[in-house]
Amino acid sequence: MDEMKEKLFYQPKNGYDLIDAKERLALEDYCRRYMAWLDASRTEREAVSQAIKLAEAAGFRPLDPAAGAIGPGQKVYWNNRGKGLLLAVGGKKPMAEGMVVQAAHVDSPRLDLKQRPLFEDSELGYLRTHYYGGVKKYQWTAIPLELHGVVALKDGSTVDVVIGREPSDPQLTVTDLLPHLAADQMQKTMAKGVEGEKLCILAGSVPYAGEGSDRVKLALMSILNDRYGITEADFISAELEAVPAFDVRELGLDRSMIGAYGQDDRVCAFAELAAILETDAPERTAVCILADKEEIGSVGVSGMRSQDFEWFVEKLCGGTCTAQDCFSNSFCVSADVTAALDPMYPEVSEKQNAARLNYGVGFCKYTGSRGKSGANDAPAELVAKLRRICDEAGVVWQMCELGKVDQGGGGTVAGFMADRDIDTIDAGVPVLSMHAPFEVTSKLDCYMTYKCMKAAYEAK
Numbered sequence: 236m237d238e239m240k241e242k243l244f245y246q247p248k249n250g251y252d253l254i255d256a257k258e259r260l261a262l263e264d265y266c267r268r269y270m271a272w273l274d275a276s277r278t279e280r281e282a283v284s285q286a287i288k289l290a291e292a293a294g295f296r297p298l299d300p301a302a303g304a305i306g307p308g309q310k311v312y313w314n315n316r317g318k319g320l321l322l323a324v325g326g327k328k329p330m331a332e333g334m335v336v337q338a339a340h341v342d343s344p345r346l347d348l349k350q351r352p353l354f355e356d357s358e359l360g361y362l363r364t365h366y367y368g369g370v371k372k373y374q375w376t377a378i379p380l381e382l383h384g385v386v387a388l389k390d391g392s393t394v395d396v397v398i399g400r401e402p403s404d405p406q407l408t409v410t411d412l413l414p415h416l417a418a419d420q421m422q423k424t425m426a427k428g429v430e431g432e433k434l435c436i437l438a439g440s441v442p443y444a445g446e447g448s449d450r451v452k453l454a455l456m457s458i459l460n461d462r463y464g465i466t467e468a469d470f471i472s473a474e475l476e477a478v479p480a481f482d483v484r485e486l487g488l489d490r491s492m493i494g495a496y497g498q499d500d501r502v503c504a505f506a507e508l509a510a511i512l513e514t515d516a517p518e519r520t521a522v523c524i525l526a527d528k529e530e531i532g533s534v535g536v537s538g539m540r541s542q543d544f545e546w547f548v549e550k551l552c553g554g555t556c557t558a559q560d561c562f563s564n565s566f567c568v569s570a571d572v573t574a575a576l577d578p579m580y581p582e583v584s585e586k587q588n589a590a591r592l593n594y595g596v597g598f599c600k601y602t603g604s605r606g607k608s609g610a611n612d613a614p615a616e617l618v619a620k621l622r623r624i625c626d627e628a629g630v631v632w633q634m635c636e637l638g639k640v641d642q643g644g645g646g647t648v649a650g651f652m653a654d655r656d657i658d659t660i661d662a663g664v665p666v667l668s669m670h671a672p673f674e675v676t677s678k679l680d681c682y683m684t685y686k687c688m689k690a691a692y693e694a695k
């Protein structure tokens with residue numbers, strides 16, 4: 236009977252029962268590289284600039300829009316306003332026969348400074364924020380924060396800001412009530428316990444010498460002016476993001492996991508980046524997308540709905556075919572994280588179809604919510620193709636669904652790729668504590684996602 240079961244049943248296995256000692260070394264080596272990149276990539280802009288560094292070192296050059304169709308083995312990239320990145324390696328087949336596209340996003344939930352952030356109350360200085368993406372607001376209080384971003388000046392120049400990353404730097408925080416005085420707060424729902432307008436960052440306390448009002452605010456503005464040459468009006472044209480000041484760390488007594496901010500979706504972004512940097516002569520042109528703005532609906536010029544992608548592909552085609560001809564023969568892996576089964580909260584998952592830590596890269600045929608609404612429902616034929624590619628390459632993978640039916644749901648860039656007439660499937664790393672300031676992944680799943688991306692680029 237066991238033989239019959241072995242033959243007829245589908246039984247996913249824990250990845251650690253499937254890999255050998257050699258692969259464990261490769262896994263550790265890959266995760267070290269991922270962790271180093273993630274540690275230096277705390278915003279979408281930093282992720283893009285760090286990715287460009289690696290790409291340049293691997294022989295990629297900025298796309299020359301006038302150069303004509305991409306040639307076999309040619310490696311180019313396009314920096315979309317410092318916030319999105321498109322990379323390509325020319326295939327042996329012409330663009331008309333389609334590309335293998337992999338699309339991840341490099342923006343993550345965070346606290347953005349408002350355009351007029353600075354104020355003083357009771358002789359303490361604060362920065363007002365408007366959160367970005369889906370956050371549980373209470374998680375963003377009472378943790379160390381650092382500030383990253385740019386201030387664009389009227390003269391056309393920009394000033395890079397990083398405060399709190401260096402050990403010698405000061406850090407920031409949003410305060411929370413002490414339990415002794417939180418009786419009323421604790422009666423509220425978790426959604427209302429900490430309100431958005433209360434997510435103000437404590438920024439300083441020493442008054443400027445002399446008489447008058449707003450002396451702490453003045454002292455803080457004076458510090459920023461000394462360090463960055465900016466005035467209060469310059470915040471108006473700034474993008475400053477407060478992000479958790481946690482280092483990227485190995486997690487667990489057995490070091491089997493990674494704990495870090497921003498793994499959704501930089502963990503998949505690095506997987507496809509690492510894969511394309513090692514791709515030299517693919518059959519079909521390989522394209523790697525690091526998109527911005529996924530967490531707020533893939534909007535804007537740097538989001539996946541932007542025509543920037545059409546423009547890029549048109550240049551790769553160089554007049555040999557239309558971008559649309561190319562799209563219809565392409566396939567895309569929408570590389571985004573998925574929810575891992577959390578044994579502390581099993582009630583939100585349906586165990587048979589939930590992703591598990593260490594079971595490898597998770598394929599999602601569909602995401603969405605309430606009857607798959609808003610999902611890209613990947614064609615069965617494409618799911619079969621990815622099964623074959625991964626099985627042939629020894630990738631540990633699992634089929635999964637984001638949460639129980641009617642429990643909630645989510646989306647990725649997959650729908651926007653499919654809108655372009657590109658066959659698209661979601662595949663990515665299962666995450667615990669997704670969207671929290673400190674997210675958890677398994678090293679094995681990170682590595683297998685990279686291996687999946689590499690196999691997809693190399694597929695015939």
Ligand code: MN
Pocket residue numbers: 340499500529571572647
């Ligand atoms: Mn994501």
Ligand code: MN
Pocket residue numbers: 499530670
């Ligand atoms: Mn997300």
